[in-house]
Amino acid sequence: MAETVLNVQHLQVKFRVSKTETLTAVQDVTFSVREGETLGIVGESGCGKSVTANTILRLLPEKTTVIAGGSIDFEGQDLTKLSLKEMRKVRGSKISMIFQEPMTSLNPVYRIGDQMVEMYQANSSISKKEAWKAAAGMLEKVGIPSPELRMHEFPHNLSGGMRQRVMIAMALSSEPALLIADEPTTALDVTIQAQVLELMRDLQNQMNTAVLLITHDMGVMAENADYVLVMYAGEVVEYGSARSIFKNGMHPYTMGLLESIPRLDQDTDQLNTIDGTVPSLSQMPKGCRFSNRCSLCMDRCKEETPELKELEEGHQVRCFLY
Ligand SMILES: Nc1ncnc2c1ncn2[C@@H]1O[C@H](COP(=O)(O)OP(=O)(O)OP(=O)(O)O)[C@@H](O)[C@H]1O
Ligand SMILES: [Mg+2]
Incomplete structure (x- = not known):
């Protein structure tokens, strides 16, 4: 039997909309x-x-969001x-996340390669050269043609589908659970x-x-x-x-x-x-x-x-x- 990675129990999430009022957006949600x-x-x-x-x-915004009940169990915490x-x-x-619009996660003013290198280096203590190589390997894995060339480009030079592939490459580079x-x-x-x-x-x-x-x-x-x-x-x-x-x-x-x-x-x-x-x-x-x-x-x-x-x-x- 495969191990449970995430176990959400009776989750309740409310938003504070005024000094006295909260609204419930998520009510008693359980899944694993x-x-x-x-x-x-x-x-x-x-x-x-x-x-x-x-x-x-x-x-979610910390100030207005209240986790009013339940638990989110991940790797024992x-x-x-x-x-x-x-x-x-x-x-x-x-835990990694990908969103609908990759441009919200990719920084438009940095080249794809630089963003990926930065992320690899944030997650492990490797040199810039090694990080560059790892990033190119990952882009190849997600089907980006000529990854080394692509890495010198800005996000807007890529098609929507290619950008989403880059996002997937970035999200999975740390091999998240x-x-x-x-x-x-x-x-x-x-x-x-x-x-x-x-x-x-x-x-x-x-x-x-x-x-x-x-x-x-x-x-x-x-x-x-x-x-x-x-x-x-x-x-x-x-x-x-x-x-x-x-x-x-x-x-x-x-x-x-x-x-x-x-x-x-x-x-x-x-x-x-x-x-x-x-x-x-x-x-x-x-x-x-x-x-x-x-x-x-x-x-x-x-x-x-x-x-x-x-x-x-x-x-x-x-x-x-x-
Ligand atoms: N920060 C917030 N403050 C107040 N209300 C919020 C906030 N974020 C979301 N909501 C409200 O919570 C409810 C659930 O929103 P949510 O974004 O989870 O919907 P969704 O199922 O993801 O919809 P969609 O398919 O449009 O993405 C909505 O009524 C939304 O207006
Ligand atoms: Mg949504």
């Missing part, structure tokens, strides 16, 4: 990721996917208890997206990395995740193996997301979407948070809050239908 496995977190915009991921690395200084040692070495990828390919077109995800999977297999993959795209999930966590309005509404979710997705929200996967036999302008929008943090509906958008809503759904229940082994659903 094992070596070599990919856990996908899926849900529409505003469901709390990034807040969950950024809380693991403590990337609870990350919620670390000081920011201790957290910095974990970030980029043991955990890689968090928050919508890593959303900004890329479909063919490039598939290539970049395939590259990520290859490297993950070689290094046995645990991956937390965040996307709003069920199609990407189907291709890449071993386990799937469906989030709605800050809560887990369904959790299970990718196989059980795709074969037997049970929550009406999950079913809505599954119906929104484009099919080859379907006109793209008739894509099914779920009516309505995710409620804002200050206007959560009473009862089930999805009730006002659910076509299967019953009376009790508007009054009572459903619990997350295990319906089959390892498959949990938060819905009164079951």
Whole structure:
């Protein structure tokens, strides 16, 4: 059995919006990721996917963010208890993160090679020459042609797909135990997206990395995740193996997301979407948070809050239908 790398239990994250008021963005979220496995977190915009991921690395504004409950266990320590200084040692070495827009992480005024060398030298005591060589090797691994030449270029000289490859090279250069990828390919077109995800999977297999993959795209999930966590309005509404979710997705929200996967036999302008929008943090509906958008809503759904229940082994659903 593969070792558990990350274990998040009952995580609750709130934001201070005024002197007296806080809003809850993430409510009682529990999941774990094992070596070599990919856990996908899926849900529409505003469901709390990034807040969950950024809380693991403590990337949210310290002043206004409150980790109000739960624990984040990583290599035997609870990350919620670390000081920011201790957290910095974990970030980029043991846990790496890639974001949707590589330009937010790459510095536009430094050449690719210099940025990579700096990062290698920050993580280990090697010479500049060795770091340069290691960086070129890593770029080669992620499929950048003529890496030594590319290293003399600025980020804007590369295409979006190439930049994201550079980001992956940088994120994996320290051979982290955990890689968090928050919508890593959303900004890329479909063919490039598939290539970049395939590259990520290859490297993950070689290094046995645990991956937390965040996307709003069920199609990407189907291709890449071993386990799937469906989030709605800050809560887990369904959790299970990718196989059980795709074969037997049970929550009406999950079913809505599954119906929104484009099919080859379907006109793209008739894509099914779920009516309505995710409620804002200050206007959560009473009862089930999805009730006002659910076509299967019953009376009790508007009054009572459903619990997350295990319906089959390892498959949990938060819905009164079951
Ligand atoms: N720093 C913050 N202060 C206050 N509210 C925030 C903050 N960051 C996020 N939120 C709110 O928390 C909720 C969850 O946001 P989050 O960014 O996690 O969504 P998401 O699922 O990642 O969406 P997307 O698919 O658009 O990236 C949203 O309502 C958002 O407005
Ligand atoms: Mg996000």
